[in-house]
Amino acid sequence: MSDSSCVVEQLETFASLSEGDKQLLAELERDIQCYPAGQILRTVDQRHPPFYTLRRGWACSTRLLPDGQRQVLEIFIDGQVMGLSEMGLEYAQTELIALTDIEACPFPPRSFMRVLSESASLSSLFFMTLARDHAMLRERIMNIGKRRGVERLAHFLLEVRFRRAEDSNEIEIPINQTVIGDALGMSSVHVSRSFSLLKKMELLETDGRLFRLLDPDAMARFCSFCPKYLVPRSNHALSTELLDFRHRMSPASEAVQ
Amino acid sequence: MSDSSCVVEQLETFASLSEGDKQLLAELERDIQCYPAGQILRTVDQRHPPFYTLRRGWACSTRLLPDGQRQVLEIFIDGQVMGLSEMGLEYAQTELIALTDIEACPFPPRSFMRVLSESASLSSLFFMTLARDHAMLRERIMNIGKRRGVERLAHFLLEVRFRRAEDSNEIEIPINQTVIGDALGMSSVHVSRSFSLLKKMELLETDGRLFRLLDPDAMARFCSFCPKYLVPRSNHALSTELLDFRHRMSPASEAVQ
DNA sequence: CGCCATCTTGAGGTCTATCAATTTCAGTGG
DNA sequence: CCACTGAAATTGATAGACCTCAAGATGGCG
Numbered sequence: 001m002s003d004s005s006c007v008v009e010q011l012e013t014f015a016s017l018s019e020g021d022k023q024l025l026a027e028l029e030r031d032i033q034c035y036p037a038g039q040i041l042r043t044v045d046q047r048h049p050p051f052y053t054l055r056r057g058w059a060c061s062t063r064l065l066p067d068g069q070r071q072v073l074e075i076f077i078d079g080q081v082m083g084l085s086e087m088g089l090e091y092a093q094t095e096l097i098a099l100t101d102i103e104a105c106p107f108p109p110r111s112f113m114r115v116l117s118e119s120a121s122l123s124s125l126f127f128m129t130l131a132r133d134h135a136m137l138r139e140r141i142m143n144i145g146k147r148r149g150v151e152r153l154a155h156f157l158l159e160v161r162f163r164r165a166e167d168s169n170e171i172e173i174p175i176n177q178t179v180i181g182d183a184l185g186m187s188s189v190h191v192s193r194s195f196s197l198l199k200k201m202e203l204l205e206t207d208g209r210l211f212r213l214l215d216p217d218a219m220a221r222f223c224s225f226c227p228k229y230l231v232p233r234s235n236h237a238l239s240t241e242l243l244d245f246r247h248r249m250s251p252a253s254e255a256v257q
Numbered sequence: 258m259s260d261s262s263c264v265v266e267q268l269e270t271f272a273s274l275s276e277g278d279k280q281l282l283a284e285l286e287r288d289i290q291c292y293p294a295g296q297i298l299r300t301v302d303q304r305h306p307p308f309y310t311l312r313r314g315w316a317c318s319t320r321l322l323p324d325g326q327r328q329v330l331e332i333f334i335d336g337q338v339m340g341l342s343e344m345g346l347e348y349a350q351t352e353l354i355a356l357t358d359i360e361a362c363p364f365p366p367r368s369f370m371r372v373l374s375e376s377a378s379l380s381s382l383f384f385m386t387l388a389r390d391h392a393m394l395r396e397r398i399m400n401i402g403k404r405r406g407v408e409r410l411a412h413f414l415l416e417v418r419f420r421r422a423e424d425s426n427e428i429e430i431p432i433n434q435t436v437i438g439d440a441l442g443m444s445s446v447h448v449s450r451s452f453s454l455l456k457k458m459e460l461l462e463t464d465g466r467l468f469r470l471l472d473p474d475a476m477a478r479f480c481s482f483c484p485k486y487l488v489p490r491s492n493h494a495l496s497t498e499l500l501d502f503r504h505r506m507s508p509a510s511e512a513v514q
Numbered sequence: 515c516g517c518c519a520t521c522t523t524g525a526g527g528t529c530t531a532t533c534a535a536t537t538t539c540a541g542t543g544g
Numbered sequence: 545c546c547a548c549t550g551a552a553a554t555t556g557a558t559a560g561a562c563c564t565c566a567a568g569a570t571g572g573c574g
Contacts, residue, residue, distance in 0.1 A: 063395075063399055065399075065403055065481055066481050067481075069403050071398065071399045071402050071403050073395050073398055073399070084388075085387075085388050085391035085392065085395075086388070086392075087384075087388060088384065088385040088387075088388025088389055088391075088392075088489055089388065089389075089392060089485075089486070089488065089489065090485075090488060090489070091485060093392060093395065093485065093486050094395070116377065116380070116381035116384065117377055117378065117381065118377060119377060120373065120374055120375060120376060120377040120380050121374065123373070123377050123380030123381045123384060124373035124374065124380045126384055127344075127345065127373065127380060127383055127384045127387060128345040130342075130345075130384065130387050130388065130391065131341075131342050131343070131344060131345025131346065131387065132345055132346075133391070134342035134345075134387065134390070134391055134394065135342065135343075135345075135346060135350060137391065137394045137395065137398065138320075138330050138342075138350065138351070138394065140398055141328065141330055141394065141397055141398055141401065141442075142320060142322075142328045142330070144398065144401050144402050144442065145328050145401050145441075145442030146322055146326050146328045146442065147322075148561070148562090149561075149562070176519085176520065176521085177520075177521070178520085184402075185398075185401065185402030185403065186562075186563090187562075187563055187564075188520090188521085189521095189522085189523090189562090189563075189564080189565095190561090190562060190563075191521095192520095192521060192522060192523085193522085193523085193562095195521095195522095196522080196523095208571090224322055224323050224324075228346075228347075228348060228350065229346070229350050231346070231347060232345055232346060232347070405529070405530090406529080406530070433551085433552060433553085434552075434553070435552085443530075443531085444530075444531055444532075445552090445553085446530090446531075446532080446533095446553095446554085446555090447529090447530060447531075448553095449552095449553055449554055449555085450530095450554085450555085452553090452554095453554080453555095465539090
């Protein structure tokens with residue numbers, strides 16, 4: 001990923017944007033902040049929280065239950081937008097935590113509202129981004145609700161593998177088994193046992209936090225993984241439809257009424 | 258709910274809209290269709306599927322696993338938008354099924370794209386709608402991942418109670434225990450046992466599919482339910498912010514927090 | 515070398531699934 | 545009015561998945 005994982009580029013893949021839109025988007029990454037692993041970026045119940053674009057590292061959103069248990073809701077990998085879904089709520093519902101040292105760009109909520117009201121194409125872009133996050137959550141519900149521990153873990157590994165741009169079966173997952181367990185709704189002990197099982201099944205080799213998928217197809221069959229939910233509506237389809245209508249109405253009029 | 262549950266009205270509560278926007282929204286409900294209980298509105302893998310506004314009845318989105326197991330992902334109550342989150346994907350990822358006899362209005366994807374490209378305020382409205390769905394999914398993950406059967410069920414009952422506009426502790430849930438189980442990641446047998454337990458705890462009385470919450474506060478404590486995730490960013494906050502920036506483009510450059 | 519977090523492994527107990535039998539109840543037709 | 549029917553709900557018994565507690569192993573790092 002490296003530097004090229006800038007969020008603006010990622011978003012641009014969804015649709016072609018006007019220069020004005022690109023400038024607005026560029027603002028998203030103007031304020032680059034560094035946070036150490038473990039840092040809480042945003043707490044629960046914060047009013048009108050910002051969202052963040054994640055340039056480097058891993059992070060997650062979590063929630064605590066009164067009994068101290070923790071559920072990891074989303075895991076963010078560099079290039080993703082964090083906390084977008086909570087811009088529609090009065091108060092933040094989740095904590096945002098850096099899992100590794102990260103670089104992230106906070107984007108203030110008022111500016112976000114401005115973008116929403118100024119640009120239809122950016123609004124729809126955010127909509128699309130959120131729709132993809134939505135698809136991942138849905139899949140997670142499938143995973144937790146209907147699969148056993150080993151299968152959940154296999155599914156998780158495959159999801160990470162397919163979310164990364166590189167086409168490699170070696171993936172580094174820089175988070176510990178407790179976090180993985182909190183994300184998959186299982187105890188860290190059971191995560192460990194499930195890893196062992198995958199190794200015994202000869203689907204996986206590990207070296208510290210580097211994971212090698214020995215037979216991704218077999219693994220996908222094992223946990224009925226299907227990567228389609230990660231594929232957004234194709235650039236072409238979306239951008240032509242957008243442009244189509246934009247030009248028919250009036251050229252360059254994504255400005256709001 | 259009855260007739261007043263028209264979706265346009267629900268959406269309007271989020272922000273104040275221009276006349277043009279209202280007209281566009283009205284199109285959403287021009288094509289009213291009736292479907293009997295059990296009817297599949299939309300299959301998996303359908304390309305560029307429509308979404309629907311649900312005027313009357315209950316519906317759900319589901320996915321099947323290869324072994325025949327079924328996960329209910331979202332449960333829709335009249336007044337909601339169904340399938341919005343999948344407008345960002347090339348192919349539908351879930352099936353949409355009527356749980357009761359319903360009235361729903363399909364909205365073709367191209368028209369949706371037009372709305373997205375024409376109106377920033379409607380785009381952001383859809384964004385907000387999706388954000389709320391997102392919050393419910395998040396809560397579901399908490400529920401399935403970290404709570405036991407009885408607590409899941411209690412949480413489910415409270416969620417339905419608070420999603421309904423009426424402020425009553427009697428709720429009718431016109432779906433069977435198998436569907437509830439498929440939504441909560443538990444077997445129908447266990448759903449039945451959990452209902453019994455809630456009754457024994459004197460938190461619940463049932464009469465067929467009518468449920469009376471005897472002590473909603475105690476129940477909320479029992480399953481650590483907090484309705485905040487159902488509350489969208491307040492009308493006032495959103496609409497004033499939108500208007501604010503729409504009318505005077507001079508953003509009082511509030512310090513980045 | 516020792517320290518700390520993390521991971522692994524074992525044993526016992528809890529929660530929940532599954533299978534199967536029974537009951538309830540609304541609808542149907544005699 | 546009553547038997548018949550089929551879907552749904554309840555109940556019991558057993559098995560399996562998973563959690564929890566606890567002890568030991570591993571490995572990076574000062």
